[in-house]
Structures are given as structure tokens and as C-alpha cells.
Amino acid sequence: MTAHVHSEVLVGREADLTLLRDALKRARSAEPSTLLVGGEAGVGKTRLVEEFCRTLAGEQVRVLTGQCLELGEEGLPFAPFAAAVRALVRAEGPAVLDGREREFARLLPELGPPGDARRGLLFESVGALFERVGADQPIVLVLEDLHWADRATRDLIGYLTRSARVPQLLLIGTYRTDELQRGHPLRPFLAELDRVRGVQRHELDRLDREGTAELLTQLLGVEPGASTVDAVNERAQGNPFFIEQFAAAADPACGDIPTSLRDLLLSRVDLLPEPAQRVLRVAAVGGTRFGHELLARVAGIDEGALESALRTIVAAQLIVFDPDGGYEFRHALVREAVHDDLLPGEHARLHGRYAEAIEAEPQLVPAGRAPAELAHHWLAARDHPKALTAAKLAADAAGRSFAYGEQARLLERVLELWEDVPQAGDLLGIEHLDLLEEAALVAIDSGDHHRALSLTRAALGDLDAEGSPLRAARLLLRRVKLLRNAGKSDGAPECAEAYRLLGVAPPGAERVRLLADLVYVYASIDPEQAGRVALEAQAAAVSETPVDLSAIVAVEVAHGAVCSGRLSPADAMPTLQAAADRARAAGDVSGLTYALVTISDALYALGHYEESAAAAAEGVPHADRVGVSRTTGVFLRANHAEALIALGRWDEADARLAEAARHDPPGRLALPWVRQRAWLRLARGQDGAEPLVRQAAMWLGKAYLQAENRLYLLELHILRALAARDLDAAVTVARTAVAEPCVFEQPRYSWPLLASAARAAASAGDSELVSSILTVAARVPARHPAELAYATYVRAVLEGGVSRWRAAVEAWRADGHRYELALALLGLAEAQAADRGAAAETLGEVSSLAEALGAGPLLEAADTLGRRLGVRAAVSTVAGAAVLTAREREVLRLVAEGQSNSRIATSLYISPKTASVHVSRIIAKLEVANRTEAAAVAHRLGLLSD
DSSP states (O other): OOOOSSOSSOOSOHHHHHHHHHHHHHHHTTOOEEEEEEEOTTSSHHHHHHHHHHHTTTSSOEEEEEEOOSSOTTSSTTHHHHHHHHHHHHHHOGGGGTTOHHHHTTTOGGGOSOOOOOHHHHHHHHHHHHHHHTTTSOEEEEEEOGGGOOHHHHHHHHIIIIIIOOTTEEEEEEEEGGGOOTTOTHHHHHHHHTTSTTEEEEEOOOOOHHHHHHHHHHHHSSOOOHHHHHHHHHHHTTOHHHHHHHHTSSOTTSSSOOHHHHHHHHHHHTTSOHHHHHHHHHHHHHOSEEOHHHHHHHHOSOHHHHHHHHHHHHHTTSEEEOTTSSEEESSHHHHHHHHHTSOHHHHHHHHHHHHHHHHHOGGGSOTTOHHHHHHHHHHHTTOHHHHHHHHHHHHHHHHHTTOHHHHHHHHHHHHHHHTTSTTHHHHHTSOHHHHHHHHHHHHHHHTOHHHHHHHHHHHHHHOOTTTOHHHHHHHHHHHHHHHHHTTSOOOHHHHHHHHHHHHHSOOSHHHHHHHHHHHHHHHTTOHHHHHHHHHHHHHHHHHOSSOOHHHHHHHHHHHHHHHHHHSOHHHHHHHHHHHHHHHHHHTOHHHHHHHHHHHHHHHHHTTOHHHHHHHHHHHHHHHHHTTOTTTHHHHHHHHHHHHHHHTTOHHHHHHHHHHHHHTOOOGGGGHHHHHHHHHHHHHHTOTTHHHHHHHHHGGGGSSOOOHHHHHHHHHHHHHHHHHTTOHHHHHHHHHHHHTOGGGGTOHHHHHHHHHHHHHHHHHHTOHHHHHHHHHHHTTSOOOSHHHHHHHHHHHHHHHOOHHHHHHHHHHHHHHOOHHHHHHHHHHHHHHTTTOHHHHHHHHHHHHHHHHHHTOHHHHHHHHHHHHHHTOSTTOOHHHHHHTOOHHHHHHHHHHHTTOOHHHHHHHHTOOHHHHHHHHHHHHHHHTOSSHHHHHHHHHHHTTTOO
16 A cells, blocks of 8 residues: 555544634634644644635635744744735735835835834734735634744734734634643743633644544555554554654554654654653653653662653653653653664663562552563563463453453463473463463454464364363364354354264253354254254253353353244244343343344344344443453444434444444454445445445355345445446346345345345336346245335335335334335335425425435435426425525525535535535525525525524
């Protein structure tokens, strides 16, 4: 991937831009306004102001810019004002100075010898200049890098904000917060300005993870993987400049800090006196955060010298105090750069001293962190035996906290060190096979399924299956799940062998749980066998003495899951609810989590969308708590989003899907969130759908793919083709879809696919495909509200008629899917072409639904149909005004302000295409010819008064 050095798109600053726009609105109202924008170096202050000024292009606003120079307190006086006035004179000519050239000669020597040397006269002249120029249009005066401002510049700023208070002047100043060390002259100046009316201070924050991901996408030209985003986000910590530097590197996710960035980071360290640099190097070995006592033990210097060095480092803004009473590097990259700059011997020696100090006094680090810290420091100190035992202890501690990702990394370290340490097994008290199996299990829990496949293969190769049937069955079942998740195999041979081994295994709770696992696996490849194994597992569970509640819960959930696939979800619900209640009572968080996945899925199938959303939402924190966020947690978030989509709460759904994406689920586990987010972006007409569709599409070529996955991926392909108006592609995929044997087995996923195929067939006028879809639809069961509604909708699409469309509309009203209801209403409006009044009323409901959802393409389709049917032309201006929606009134206000469609889109957080549709509908409703007439009518009728 080749990165751009800078992003052309401003990312994650919508709220900050709004703040600037609001300040300009106040200036337009003759209210003097000053906005002081602070932030650390590289956070994007200048980029923000540049973007704000760029959006003012074409408006009646004059933008003047000046830059403070890094010349010290006694540097060039009034430098930023001189630049701003010089630009004004060049644009307007000397006449703009109104005959005061001698006063302004102090700013612009090229005007000749200066006149009266009184500074107050110059200040008054500058204020009068801005007032004259701003009489006809607002002025935006941008003064960059105020942390370098000389006293004269600060005094003139103070005069303009406190005394002159020029109407229609917006003064924007930027400064670096990390330059404001104690005693910096800008600090008291800013404190004084805080008390002045009309002055506002705003500190620009770093980007969050989503902002980092978006910026990387802009820089790289492709959407990066979650692991890349996580790595850059962790290292750059949301600083846009740092993100750009990593994006320009060969591998943004790992490797050394780019040389130019390293030099920049270390340049401030080099300014410290040598004693402070030595302490900073010691601190860097301790991590991004470190406590005073631990640092004192390792530094080995007297308390006075340590405190003096720390005071110097804090004053240089390299470290800050953390809330727990210790210290923290202001930016993790500074720590990394300093640490990487250590000499090899110094590196090992300091890490060894940290390990010795923590080993002697574990309380020197936060509770629970001592094992991990010891493992890290002993490895860096190159003491492999101590690193081996410390890593295993740290892995065990991480597992007890459900920190499976950290546990997996530590166990990998143990495996790496095993061969380097003689008698490793004696030191740890375990065999190599035990370590392999444990590492494989943790790799699954952490989501690294590729590594887990390698580890299970190695463990099965070392194992005597006949001598340890339970262990062999356990490893085989794990391997089956991994193969299925990778799309490599259905795992049938491994299932058969695992079942054989469980038949000869000794009774016990573990055997019961493995039988329950086998039920899950068999459910999608041999439902009859799954049912038989479920009954066997139930019988084994109740015969155990003493009763193992977690084993019973596992069996009940497995049995309920099988039932939900073979029976009505309504019939399966009692079993599932009983399992969940038993898990709650027993405190079995893991069992409850798995139960809630299946319950939310069954409730969705029944059309109980609110209850489905609630069940999934209940399970998410449990999944996070037991460390299965990347697996079960992703399914819960996807189930939650699916229910929210049905309810029309698309923004919330997108947020849940973004959470699922951040967990970067492995293999097939990513399909639920990828498919739904792609669907959502297609329905909203948003950019970014295509990469998601491609990401999902690769699974259609896998050797093994579950029926439900195949069906909804084919539907997604049809929807993408329809969105692109590629009817040939849509018809081709639809023909493949109706020929799928599994289309008769999964009604929940078959009906949406048939509905999309029907839209393709009807749009293309393909009578053969229409006939095929009707034939298949007659054989697919329709038992639940959504399935019945889809069946009705398919007939309406393919056979037409007002009565069929009315039936489809009522079916969707009964079910509750908002988007599908809007689609059915759109079809009904077209069928009502002969009754223009009825069609207009129906289209009004379509528009309201589409607007509430943010479904731009649907809103555009309604507008296009309305124009084709001629239903808008009959609406009078007053009547049209009466039916403007709340969003249309918002758009109209911005139209009246003279904003373009792109500006309107930015202000309302919608796409330019949706903004264009809104404007077109407003013009049609008000029965006017253009935007100017629409604004005039709006003012005349008082539509903007609210």
C-alpha cells in the first residue's frame, strides 16, 4: 500500500468545525468573536482552520492569515498582523488604509517612514481598518502559532478583543499546548482572555480509534485491517501527524518508528540536561506509565537529584502526572523512541534492575501486573529460565482475568523459550503436550484461529488418542470448529471420530460438555444426528452425580439451538429460556452468554425485535467479561444490530457493527457484521459498501460455507448490482440463487434472497426468472411474520396490482421492518398511478420513512416516482409549505443562508446526494423554479421563524 503524505479529507473534526461555524455566525450578527484553538503539535490545528476557511470559498467572507515566527519573546513585533494587513493591501490597494499609511508603516516598512511612534495610535488604526473592511462582509482573521507570539502581538490581540471589539470580526488563534511550560508568557495572557466576553478557548483532542481508521483509509487508499488500525492507534495515540508518518512507512502496523519522526521526537529530549536525560532513559524502560517508588529503586540516585530531574522533564512536557500519583509519558512514541535509543548493554541492565525490584517488591506495580511485568523485563534482560517461568505465571494470571489475547501472547513466549531452557518441563511442572493444548485453546478464545489450527494439529500428532479419548475428542472438536470457520471443511470425519472416542470415554461432566459441543457442530451438517446426540447428552447430564450445573446448561443450550433449527423458535424458546435462567442462578456467565446468542436469534425469527435487541444487549457485557469479545461477542453485537435495523434504528445499529468490526473477528465469524454493514451502506447510498461486499464475497469460493451464509451473501450480491443499476449482473446472481438446493432449508434467509431476486427479475422484465422465483417461493415455508411479509411482497413485485401491494404493506406493518415497509409503500404508490392523490399520500409516507432511516437511494426513488407520476406539481405553495418535514425545514434554512448542497450535507451529516434530493423535493413542494425562489418563499411565509 502506498500512502499519501497528507489526507485530502479532514477526519473526525465535525464537532470542531461546527464550533468554528457557530463563532462565525456570531460575528455575522455583529457580535465580536474570538476562538483560541489549542492542542499538541501535530494534532491538526492548522488543518482544521484551513478546512474551515476552505468551506468559506464563494461566501461573502474575507479571510486574512498571519503567522507568528519562532524568534523568541523579542522577535519581530506584530509579525502575524503585518502579514494579514500586507495581504489586504495587495488585494485592495493602499486606499484600503484610508490615508493612514504612516501609521501602518510600523507594520509594513514598504509604505515609507513611520509617523507618530505612539503604539496606541497603531492599535486604533488596525481596529478601524478591520471595522471598515468588515462593514460589508465578515472578516476571519487567523493568527497561527501564538505560542511564538511576541509581546507586541499579544498586546494588539488584547486590544482587539477587549477594547476595539470590532463588529463582524472573527479572530481565530492557534497555539501548541505542549509548548506552554511553566513561565511561558502565553499562559497568563490566555488566562486574562478567558475573562473577556466573546472569547472562547477550545482544545483539539486526539482522534479516537474510528478517526484513526478513517484517516488511514484516506491515506492508504484502501480500508486497512483491524489489526493495522489497532497497531497504529496504539502507537500514534490519535495524533494525526504521527498517523500520517506511520501510514507513509512500508508497514504501518509494525516496525521501527520512521526516521524523520524519531528525530523529531528525540529533538526535545536532546534539549534536556544530561541528568534529566539519564532519568528519562530509566523511566522509558519502565513503560508508558511508571510509579515514583519503582523509578527511585531502579534509578539508584538520591531523592533530591531524582526530583530535580523529574521536575525538568515535567516542565519540558515530556511526562505528565497520572491520576494514580505516578507519571505518564505525554506520548507513548516519545517513550518508544527513547527506549529504542538505549545501548544494548544499557537495555539489558536496566530491564534486569526493573525485574529485580518488582520481584522483591511486587507492590511497586499496579495490583495484578507483577507477573506480566516480570515476564517482560526478564525476557528483555535475556535471562531465559526466569523469563520462561515468569511468562507462564503471567499467562495463568491473564487467563484468570479472561484476558485471552494477553494470555495467548505469553503462552507463545513460553513455547518459544521451551527449547532454549533445559528441563523446561521440570521448571513449569507440565508436559509439552499440556502446553500445546492450553495454547491452542487460548488461541481460539483470543480469536487467532490460524495459529490454533497449527497448535491443535501438533497436539493431535503427539497424543495417544486411545489412551486419552476425552483429550483427543476435545482437540478434534476444536479442530472441527476451526476448519469450518476457515471455510476449509465441514469437519464430518473429525466429528465421527470424536463421537467414537466419546463412546469409549469415562463418564463425567467433561464428557457431557463435549457431547453438547458435538451437538452444535452436527446441527448444520447432520441435523438428525445432532438430535440423537442431544438426547444422549441430556441423559448423560441428568445421570451425573453430583450434578454439574454448567454441564446441564451447556446441554440445554445445545438442545435449544438444535430445536430452533428444526422446530419453530416458539417451541425452542422454553428450553432456551430455562437454560438462561439456570445459568443466571448458578452464576455461569459463560453459559448465559451462549444462551443469549441463541435466544436473541430465536426472538428475531419470531419478529420480536425489541426483545431480540434486549437479549443481545444483555449478553455483550457478559461476553466481554469472560473474554470472548472476538467470537461470541461479535455474534451478539451483530444480532443486536440486526434487530435495530429491523426497528429502523440504523445509527445505533451502525454503532454496534462498528464495535464488532473493532474486535476483528477471525474467519467466518466476521461475516455477520460485514454483511450487515455492507447492506446498511447500500441502503443508505454511502461510500464504503463495495470493499465490504468484496470482503464477504470471497467466502462464496470456499470449500465449505454454511447454507445461511451462502444465502445472505447471494442476496448481498443482488443488492449491490441493483444499487449500481447493473440489471444483467443482478439477474445472473438471481438465477444462481433460485437454483440453490439450500434455498428450501433456510426460510429466514431464503425469503430476503427471493425478494431481492424478484426485484431484479421485475426490473429486467425477465419472465423466465419470474416464473422460476414463483415456483421456488411456492415451496419455501413461511411461518413467521417476516417470512409471511416477504412471501406477500414477492408476489406483489412479480404479479403487481394494488391489492397485492396493499397486502404487502399491511404484512410489513404487522411485522415491523421499517425499510421493507417503505419498499412496499413505494411499490404501492407506483401501482396507484391512476389515483394521483392516493399515490401522493403513499409517497409522503415513503419519504418520511426514508428520511428517518437516512436511506438516500430510497428517498431519491420516491422523488423520481413522484415526478414521473406528476403528483408533486399539483401541490400548491402554501400546501407544500405545510407538508415540509422537519428535516426539509432544516435544509431550507441552510438554502436560505446560501449554502451549497455539499455544505448542507456537512452541516446535517448527510450525503450530498441526499441533500440534493431534499432540495429538489423542497422546490417541488413550494412550486418554485430554483433555490433562490425557494428561499424567498420561505422568508415570505415565515417558514424559518421556528
